[in-house]
Amino acid sequence: MVDSTIEAIATTPPQSYGRRALKRFLKRPMAVLGLAFLVLLALIVIFGPLISxxxxxxxDFSLIGSPGPMTAEHWLGTDELGRDALTRLIYGGRVSLAVGLAGAIISTLVGTVVGAFAGFYRGWTDTLLMRFTDVMLSIPTLPLVLLLSGLFRPGPVLLVAIVGTLIWMGTARLVRSQFMALREREFVEAARALGAGGFRLMFRHILPTAIGPITVAATLAVGSAIMLESALSFLGFGIQPPVPTWGNLLNSASSWLSVAPWLAIPPGLCILFTVLSVNFLGDGLRDALEPKE
Structure with a gap:
């Protein structure tokens, strides 16, 4: 009996790291629920405007003047200009998610490059880059973004650049700590002994090993970017109407909150559940990619 058990264990192929991480992720129901919500939301905002x-x-010029009620033709009513609220909500989700995702990608790239150089080269490079990071962290993000947005009145592309270049500092610190820990490992020393240069060591050998924490940071940056874009648009400094985003839909609906709350509640709930789902997904990825056991 013991021999057969040992033989069964010995003949069982070892699971890959990816499969073990997937199994750990699937054990986190809130993370799975968050991922399912984000996938469903992405499908709706991509294909919804195409079938609306x-x-x-x-x-609809017959409805101009005040918000219209929810009807079979307009499930979420119409705004004061006679535009279908559900269509604008879906299209606004497309813009808000695109800005959040693109801003997170930019912030992750910037933070990864800064953190990689600081953690690998250390010395004066680390001091210079980290002091610059500290200066950026000391500046309140929202007032700075409001100032830049007031000066340039950004469209989607410029807003993505502004958001992405102002939320990279946490990723830079995380990547720096990972590179400082990994640069002394045996596989890096072996690659260095074989003649690998600094860039090859950083981006061919160390970076793939640190990709788990970077992925988690990138996921959480999406939520931060969506919140920042929504706040800017709500305050009137983000993407301007008639292009809808969840933030400027909330801004427009705030004037009619007492008579047409159905215009304000859906975009607010979309922001809330999207950011919650992103955070749940990030927590699940962290537990799956960096198990404590």
């Missing part, structure tokens, strides 16, 4: 009978800026 209305355009995001199309007007």
């Amino acid at each position: 009978p209305y355009s995001f800026d199309g007007q």
